[in-house]
Amino acid sequence: MKLKHTSFRSKLSRATITTIVVAILMTSIIHAGFDLYDRKSDMIENLSAQAEMLGVNSSAAILFNDPAAGRETLAALSVMPEVEYAQITLTNGDSFARYQHDDTPHEPHRAILQSNIATHWGDKYLVVSQPIIQDGQTLGYLSIVSNASGLYAELWHTVLVGLMIGVGAMIVAAGTANWLSRSLSRPLEQLTTAAQHISQNRDYSLRVTRFTNDEFGKLTDAFNLMIGVIEQRDSELLAARDELELRVEERTRDLTEAKTAAESANRAKSEFLANMSHEIRTPMTAILGYTDIILNESIDRYQQHTALDTIRRNGNHLLRIINDILDISKIEAGRMVVEHIDCDPRQVVEEVASLMMVRAQERGVEFHIDFATSIPKTISSDPTRLRQILVNLMSNAIKFTDRGSVRLTVKLGSINAKGNQTLLFEVVDTGIGISKEQLDSLFKPFSQADASMTRQYGGTGLGLTISNRFAEMLGGTIRVNSTQGVGSRFTLILDIGPLDKLCLIDPKQIDFDMVHKNEPQDANMSQLQGRILLAEDGPDNQRLIRFILQSAGLDVDLAENGRIAVDMALHADGTSEPYDIILMDMQMPIMDGYDATRLLRREGYDEPIIALTAHAMAGDREKCLDAGCNDYTTKPVNREELFEMIHRYLPSSPITPLSECALVSECATDIKMSELIATFVSGLGQRVKAIHETLENEDYESLARLAHQIKGAAGGYGYTPITEVARELEQQAKMADNLEAIKAKVDELKTLCHRAEIGIASANHSEESYL
Numbered sequence: 001m002k003l004k005h006t007s008f009r010s011k012l013s014r015a016t017i018t019t020i021v022v023a024i025l026m027t028s029i030i031h032a033g034f035d036l037y038d039r040k041s042d043m044i045e046n047l048s049a050q051a052e053m054l055g056v057n058s059s060a061a062i063l064f065n066d067p068a069a070g071r072e073t074l075a076a077l078s079v080m081p082e083v084e085y086a087q088i089t090l091t092n093g094d095s096f097a098r099y100q101h102d103d104t105p106h107e108p109h110r111a112i113l114q115s116n117i118a119t120h121w122g123d124k125y126l127v128v129s130q131p132i133i134q135d136g137q138t139l140g141y142l143s144i145v146s147n148a149s150g151l152y153a154e155l156w157h158t159v160l161v162g163l164m165i166g167v168g169a170m171i172v173a174a175g176t177a178n179w180l181s182r183s184l185s186r187p188l189e190q191l192t193t194a195a196q197h198i199s200q201n202r203d204y205s206l207r208v209t210r211f212t213n214d215e216f217g218k219l220t221d222a223f224n225l226m227i228g229v230i231e232q233r234d235s236e237l238l239a240a241r242d243e244l245e246l247r248v249e250e251r252t253r254d255l256t257e258a259k260t261a262a263e264s265a266n267r268a269k270s271e272f273l274a275n276m277s278h279e280i281r282t283p284m285t286a287i288l289g290y291t292d293i294i295l296n297e298s299i300d301r302y303q304q305h306t307a308l309d310t311i312r313r314n315g316n317h318l319l320r321i322i323n324d325i326l327d328i329s330k331i332e333a334g335r336m337v338v339e340h341i342d343c344d345p346r347q348v349v350e351e352v353a354s355l356m357m358v359r360a361q362e363r364g365v366e367f368h369i370d371f372a373t374s375i376p377k378t379i380s381s382d383p384t385r386l387r388q389i390l391v392n393l394m395s396n397a398i399k400f401t402d403r404g405s406v407r408l409t410v411k412l413g414s415i416n417a418k419g420n421q422t423l424l425f426e427v428v429d430t431g432i433g434i435s436k437e438q439l440d441s442l443f444k445p446f447s448q449a450d451a452s453m454t455r456q457y458g459g460t461g462l463g464l465t466i467s468n469r470f471a472e473m474l475g476g477t478i479r480v481n482s483t484q485g486v487g488s489r490f491t492l493i494l495d496i497g498p499l500d501k502l503c504l505i506d507p508k509q510i511d512f513d514m515v516h517k518n519e520p521q522d523a524n525m526s527q528l529q530g531r532i533l534l535a536e537d538g539p540d541n542q543r544l545i546r547f548i549l550q551s552a553g554l555d556v557d558l559a560e561n562g563r564i565a566v567d568m569a570l571h572a573d574g575t576s577e578p579y580d581i582i583l584m585d586m587q588m589p590i591m592d593g594y595d596a597t598r599l600l601r602r603e604g605y606d607e608p609i610i611a612l613t614a615h616a617m618a619g620d621r622e623k624c625l626d627a628g629c630n631d632y633t634t635k636p637v638n639r640e641e642l643f644e645m646i647h648r649y650l651p652s653s654p655i656t657p658l659s660e661c662a663l664v665s666e667c668a669t670d671i672k673m674s675e676l677i678a679t680f681v682s683g684l685g686q687r688v689k690a691i692h693e694t695l696e697n698e699d700y701e702s703l704a705r706l707a708h709q710i711k712g713a714a715g716g717y718g719y720t721p722i723t724e725v726a727r728e729l730e731q732q733a734k735m736a737d738n739l740e741a742i743k744a745k746v747d748e749l750k751t752l753c754h755r756a757e758i759g760i761a762s763a764n765h766s767e768e769s770y771l
Helices: 008-063 067-079 107-115 149-201 215-296 301-333 345-363 383-399 451-457 463-473 512-517 539-551 562-573 593-602 620-627 639-648 671-682 684-696 700-716 720-735 739-770
Strands: 083-090 095-100 119-121 125-134 137-147 341-343 366-371 379-381 405-415 421-429 477-483 487-495 531-535 555-559 581-585 609-613 631-634
Touching (some): 008 095, 149 215, 383 487, 463 477, 463 487, 539 555, 684 700, 684 739, 700 739
Parallel strands (some): 531 555
Antiparallel strands (some): 119 125
């Protein structure tokens, strides 16, 4: 059996016995070797001393050449029975005298005797040679041959005795090893048995008894401790397994819910895309269809006006959709920034009301504005975003109300957790209402209450999401209460700061007419003076934007790409007539607006550069500003916003009253229409005179008819503002219940007609300058 298959006890016994046997054998061998060495040394020492003494006694015999005396001297060796032979050899190699214990010649030793080696061991002999020296002169050599058989016999006797002692020791060692292996292996056998029992039965409660305080005792303690740790860990693992199963169950439930939510979101986005396609294609169908009618059909002025009005209305609808998408994109990207400036909440409400009033009338819904408490004269907020929130809330209220009313109530709220006063804007309608289930997804992007609402009422589902995000960015929130089939209440809550820092106005003192009169003049279109470099590659945009700028009194030069714009700007900058502002299109051939702006700034050009681009995604404004532009505006061009922006960078430009600002036809770029437009405008004075006469005679029926005629004609010639005011005048004349409002509209219409005359005069002047 191989050693590796035997038990530890057997291995320990064998190892112990083997160790003892090897130790005894090694001890015996070493002892025998040392004994042999000692005996040889003693024998050599005795023979060497005898040879030295005999050599001294033999020197006289050699000197006197007396071999007989030499033999007598050697005969003294007879008392040493182990010495079998001795010889004195002269220096010339001749034998001088010899001694022989018996008559047997020692031929094997002749060569050794003649070699004069001091000591030589043979199989059975020891030869010792000693020089014979007299007065420093070597006379010869004395060699003694001794028999070593007795020495080896004594050595074997010693070895045999040692072997007998070793055998006895082995017997004792075997018994000792057996006892010792049993004592040492018992704790190990217990540990082995315990380990086998635990591995087979998974019984971690078993413990091993400790018998000793040595390493086996420590091993026993460590084993018991390890089993205890395993038992505790096994319990923890069981508990962890139960907890893990519970967590897996929870995660599975969460994943199921997340999957359901993801599928719902995917459906919502799919519905949104389908809805968006519908929302875009519907106005585009109208725009393209009416464009084809205008281009290909022979229609009268009224039909032409109706077609253009439809195209404009649907174009504005498309622009609102695009702006909503851009707003939500900016908000999601974290690029939307709100202002915190002083603004008049009354003015914001008046502007929203003037826009919503028309929509409410078109829907046949009553519309009310109510200031329920005193309100601040000014608050710190972003009027543009506040106006957008209120427009979205009220537009939704009107859209989802088929009958009844929509009311906007403005009032002070309670003190919030920060200790600040709140201002509430409540939009209450008597519309279709919202179910509790639909409220959960009300402020999520790309969703409406349900798909049927989208089909019935239209819309992108972004308005409330944008409004809620804007409210949060303004430090407020939107709350909603609704009952299906009864109506809804949307409340915008704004933090307006400490109450003691607010200047409050009594609601009885609030008058919309007063608010309108306090409207800042800066918002009006102004007559501007300055040199503008327009960098634009599109011929249509060149003509349109150039005409708009020249109608405001600006001197405009064109550059077809960024490279030309850089050359023209740097050249003009070195003259006495540099450009006051560069309007830079950012997408152009040869060199785009970004590279052109960077190059100008590197060349030290420090005049204002305004980015003019169709890009309006999140981050586009920052990209233009990073390139070196001072400001940013988007296409399609909003005339009032563009003039206001240009005015900011032309602070020395005089501002003229609104009545003296040019009103330019939207069809002004059509050369074929220019003569017709001029003819139409030349007759506006007579029309306005007739309207004044009917008003003085309180002939409201004729007044409504004249307003209707101007409404239809002005739209056809591209004067949408005149059309809008004429439409409102027509409606008020039919109602005939508010003489002051009718007079205000007549005055507004007169102002617009006068501005149209200024626009024609400005255009004629521009044409003369071209020539």
